[in-house]
Amino acid sequence: xxxxxxxxxxxxxxxxxxxxxxxxxxxxxxxxxxxxxxxxxxxxxxxxxxxxxxxxxxxxxxxxxxxxxxxxxxxxxxxxxxxxxxxxxxxxxxxxxxxxxxxxxxxxxxxxxxxxxxxxxxxxxxxxxxxxxxxxxxxxxxxxxxxxxxxxxxxxxxxxxxxxxxxxxxx
Numbered sequence: 001x002x003x004x005x006x007x008x009x010x011x012x013x014x015x016x017x018x019x020x021x022x023x024x025x026x027x028x029x030x031x032x033x034x035x036x037x038x039x040x041x042x043x044x045x046x047x048x049x050x051x052x053x054x055x056x057x058x059x060x061x062x063x064x065x066x067x068x069x070x071x072x073x074x075x076x077x078x079x080x081x082x083x084x085x086x087x088x089x090x091x092x093x094x095x096x097x098x099x100x101x102x103x104x105x106x107x108x109x110x111x112x113x114x115x116x117x118x119x120x121x122x123x124x125x126x127x128x129x130x131x132x133x134x135x136x137x138x139x140x141x142x143x144x145x146x147x148x149x150x151x152x153x154x155x156x157x158x159x160x161x162x163x164x165x166x167x168x169x170x171x
Contacts, residue, residue, distance in 0.1 A: 023160050024082040027075055028076050028078055032072065035069070049139075081110060087168065117154030118158070120154075
């Protein structure tokens with residue numbers, strides 16, 4: 001059910017702004033290119049990164065796939081800040097289903113996540129050239145292009161979090 005389809009009597013807070021919904025959706029996809037690159041590397045496809053001694057394919061592959069899917073899962077949580085399940089726990093969830101999500105229970109982790117993401121990603125915005133085992137040439141350009149969208153995740157999460165807080169404060 002789309003947020004706009006929720007009856008006004010059921011809704012507890014104003015609908016999110018269109019720009020916030022758009023920002024949340026963009027944030028949810030920022031990890032896709034790096035996840036695909038990481039999974040391809042984990043499967044042993046030569047992407048220019050030195051994986052000698054990492055056991056690819058093998059245990060290293062499991063770690064790469066888990067990281068790719070885990071990080072994408074975290075980006076998808078941004079959607080909760082603009083979707084009904086970010087205000088009321090879905091009924092299918094045991095024990096908590098149907099309960100209201102206290103605004104700060106979403107705002108505090110999201111704000112801390114946005115800050116952490118910016119602190120981790122902005123210093124690395126220069127790319128990975130020169131790092132030990134890093135690709136060079138075209139492979140480096142491809143890798144940097146795959147990781148570049150992650151620079152948007154922190155700021156987008158931050159503005160969507162502020163929007164969520166403003167909509168839900170006082171509830």
